[in-house]
Amino acid sequence: MKDPFKPLDYSKLTTYSIKGRHSKVDIKDFSTPWEKGNRFSAFLDTLPSILAGNDLCCVxxxxxxxxxxxxxxxxxxxGHVIKTGMSPIIIDLMKKNIFTLLSxxxxxxxxxxxxxMVGRTSxxxxxSLGNGSFGMAKETSNLLNxxxxxxxxxxIGLGKAVGDMILKENLTYKHxxxxxxxxxxNIPVTVHVAIGTDIIHMHPDFDAAACGAASHYDFKLFASQITDLEKGVFINAGSAVIMPEVFLKAVTLVRNLGSTLDDFTTINLDFIRHYRPMTNVVNRPTLGKGKGYSLVGHHEILIPLIAAGVIESL
Incomplete structure (x- = not known):
């Protein structure tokens, strides 16, 4: 039986020369091999000006x-940023007057x-969850509460209260x-708490009202710093919900009060892309003149890499 369907005839297909075509990838943007003995700044120059290679240099x-x-x-x-050993890097950037606010x-x-306190965490x-001992470290609860x-x-705010206490107690690893x-x-550190999410909230001496008030104070302090974000940079590292939501509210708050907040850069760093950081940090606040970047990778690699690049360029 004859096939009633006819195959498509594309013998008259229209073509063009690749030489005149716009292409998104060009060899001028390719990476270059590493040469033994070069400086770190030279390493950045070897990265391709393509996708994340270009974004890293822009960040x-x-x-x-x-x-x-x-x-x-x-x-x-x-908190995962601390758990990946990044505190010395962050503190160094604070000491070098690069980071002006920590949240x-x-x-x-x-x-x-x-x-x-003890040089260990996590x-x-x-x-410990099975026997009910998870989160029951007495020293952690006593000091933070x-x-x-x-x-x-x-x-005062919660960030300052914790820092002051660590200094007053002269804890071994306060540095x-x-x-x-x-x-x-004298760099503001703000803490933004969701009641019920942290282990100290399970302890009987936890004062929810005082914690809420201190965290609200920190939100107002955070928003006051965002007032001056024009031409600056906001980085979100590893917070999937809380900090992106806090940032979005602070942005609309300071704009509502008349502050100019049009041209600034936002950066999200995490090992996967989450909805809120992408919408509330990278995309929505930067509509217009701003620019948002998302770099996917591990904190323990991305943060030292970016820090080294910044220090070299300064």
Missing amino acids: INAISCAAKNKKQVCFAMG MNGSGIIHDLEIA EDVAQ QAIKNAKNKS LSLTAEGCAL
């Missing part, structure tokens, strides 16, 4: 330009305190504490 350039021009470079983070979610102060949740009470008594170094360097 380094944006942070460097903001620092050179004494503009805000705000670093927001989740974190509630887990940040837990890991920050434990590092300052319990084995799978091992005392810091919350101090914040209430002194009418590795982000909150303590923030206090010592």
